[in-house]
Amino acid sequence: MGPAQKPNVCRQLSRRALGFFSRDAGVVQRTNLGILRALVCQESTKFKNVWTTHSKSPIAYERGRIYFDNYRCCVSSVASEPRKLYEMPKCSKSEKIEDALLWECPVGEILPNPSDYKSSLIALTAHNWLFRISATTGKVLEKIYLASYCKFRYLSWDTPQEVIAVKSAQNKGSVLARQAGIQQPVLLYLAVFHVLPFSLIGILEINKKIFGNVTDATLSHGILIVMYSSGLVRLYSFQAITEQFMQQKLDLGCACRWGGTAGTVGEAPFGIPCNIKITDTPPLLFEVSSLENAFQIGGHPWHYIITPNKKKQKGVFHICALKDNSLNENLPTVTASGRVVKRTFNLLDDDPEQETFKIVDYEDELGLLSVVAVTQIDAEGKAHLDFHCNEYGTLLKSIPLVESWDVTYSHEVYFDRDLVLHIEQKPSRVFSCYVYQMVCDPGEEETTNRSCEKETNLNIILNSDNHSSDC
Structure with missing residues (x-):
C-alpha cells in the first residue's frame, strides 16, 4: 500500500467555502491542517530567512513567540518583520x-x-x-x-x-x-x-x-x-x-x-x-x-525502555514489560502502515563529509517528521531540514539553512506550521536566532539584503531604549 494521492488544495478550499465539511470544529481544523501540509510540501514552496538577530542572553521560543533577555522581552515570530509584543521593566x-x-x-x-x-x-x-x-x-x-x-x-x-x-x-x-x-x-x-x-x-x-x-x-x-x-x-x-x-x-x-x-x-x-x-x-x-538514569514508560500493555547500565551499551535500547521485566523479543518487523522496521548496524566511518542526523522531531499537527542533517565541508558545516511523511517515511521536502552549522555549538530547531526557527549558542554566551517563513510565490525574487534589513529592523526594535541587543 503506497502513499495516498496528494490532495488538491483548490478543490478543498472550494469545498470548505461551500460548507461541504461537517460542522464539527475538529473536522474543519483537520481539513485546514491538511491544506497547510500540502502547501508546505509542494515543490514551489520555499522557506526564506526573513530575519536574524543575536543576543548575549539566552533566547527561547514558544508557540509563535520569541523571548529575549531572560523572558523580559517578547517578539512575535508570526509577522514577516519582527514585532515586539511587550517589554517588561528592567x-x-x-x-x-x-x-x-x-x-x-x-x-x-x-x-x-x-x-x-x-x-x-x-x-x-x-x-x-x-x-x-x-x-x-x-x-x-x-x-x-x-x-x-x-x-x-x-x-x-x-x-x-x-x-x-x-x-x-x-x-x-x-x-x-x-x-x-x-x-x-x-x-x-x-x-x-x-x-x-x-x-x-x-x-x-x-x-x-x-x-x-x-x-x-x-x-x-x-x-x-x-x-x-x-x-x-x-x-x-x-x-x-x-x-x-x-x-x-x-x-x-x-x-x-x-x-x-x-x-x-x-x-x-x-x-x-x-x-x-x-x-x-x-x-x-x-x-x-539504566545507563545515565535514562528511562521511558508507556504503551499498552505497559512497557518501559532503558539502555543497559554499561558504557559499551550506549545506543542500545531494551523494551521490557512492566509486569515482569521480561525483554520484549520477536518484535514486529512491519508497521501497520506497511513500513519495514530495519535493525541498526554500526558504520565504522569517520569521514566528516558524511551526512549526519543531528535533530529529529515530530510535527504532530501536520504529521511530518522533521530531520536536521549536517555535512561538514572543510571548517564549515552546512545543514538542511528535511520533512518526511510520518506514515511512510518518504522524503517530501528539503529546506537548506543558509547559516553555517558548527557541530560543536548547541543548537535548537523548531518547525511550527509555516515557521522554521533555529537558535544557536556560540562560545562566550553569544546566542543567535534565525527565522524562516514559508513563501508560496515562486516568482518572488531573492534579494540578498532582505535578511540584513530585517536584522537591522529587529535591532532597532530591541534597542529602542538605547541599550545593547541583550534583549
Whole structure:
C-alpha cells in the first residue's frame, strides 16, 4: 500500500467555502491542517530567512513567540518583520526570570477571571517568586512568594497544563562543611501547584536519610522519580506520599503559624513552609537500573525502555514489560502502515563529509517528521531540514539553512506550521536566532539584503531604549 494521492488544495478550499465539511470544529481544523501540509510540501514552496538577530542572553521560543533577555522581552515570530509584543521593566540580576512555562486555557472549565482564558507565562524568578504573566501584554497577573530556606531554579509540568513542579537547586552545603565531611541531609525541594486558579499541593523535601545517596529527583504524571549515581531509578506515588506524610494542609493567601512564626502563605517574607516531610521509606512502585538514569514508560500493555547500565551499551535500547521485566523479543518487523522496521548496524566511518542526523522531531499537527542533517565541508558545516511523511517515511521536502552549522555549538530547531526557527549558542554566551517563513510565490525574487534589513529592523526594535541587543 503506497502513499495516498496528494490532495488538491483548490478543490478543498472550494469545498470548505461551500460548507461541504461537517460542522464539527475538529473536522474543519483537520481539513485546514491538511491544506497547510500540502502547501508546505509542494515543490514551489520555499522557506526564506526573513530575519536574524543575536543576543548575549539566552533566547527561547514558544508557540509563535520569541523571548529575549531572560523572558523580559517578547517578539512575535508570526509577522514577516519582527514585532515586539511587550517589554517588561528592567530589573536587577537577583530579580531576573530563571525559568518559564507557557500555560494555555483548559477546555471545559469555568475560570474566575476573564483574563484567565488567555495564555499566560508562568515564570520563576531568581529571588524565589512565582509569577503568572500575560503572554500578550507582559502584565503580572498573580505572584506567589515561595520560600527563603532554599533557592528554587527549575519549572516543569507534572501533569501538562494542570500541575506544575518547581524544583530547587541541589543543597551542596558550605565549603567548610564539605571539607569537614559534613553532609546536608536534604538534597532538594519540590513545590507542587495546581494552576489556574493557583492552589498549593505542598512542598516536599528529598532527604538522603530516607532515600539514601540520591543524586536527583523529579516529578512526572503523579510519580516521584528518584535517581542514583549507580544508574538506579526508583518510582514512588506522589499522592500516596502526600496522604501519608503531609504535616499540615496549607492554602495560599491564608494566615498560618509554623515553627513559632506567623504569616500569610505565599506572601513575603513568610512564604510557604515545607509541609511534606517523609519520615519513613514510602512504598516502592518500581525500580530499574539504566545507563545515565535514562528511562521511558508507556504503551499498552505497559512497557518501559532503558539502555543497559554499561558504557559499551550506549545506543542500545531494551523494551521490557512492566509486569515482569521480561525483554520484549520477536518484535514486529512491519508497521501497520506497511513500513519495514530495519535493525541498526554500526558504520565504522569517520569521514566528516558524511551526512549526519543531528535533530529529529515530530510535527504532530501536520504529521511530518522533521530531520536536521549536517555535512561538514572543510571548517564549515552546512545543514538542511528535511520533512518526511510520518506514515511512510518518504522524503517530501528539503529546506537548506543558509547559516553555517558548527557541530560543536548547541543548537535548537523548531518547525511550527509555516515557521522554521533555529537558535544557536556560540562560545562566550553569544546566542543567535534565525527565522524562516514559508513563501508560496515562486516568482518572488531573492534579494540578498532582505535578511540584513530585517536584522537591522529587529535591532532597532530591541534597542529602542538605547541599550545593547541583550534583549
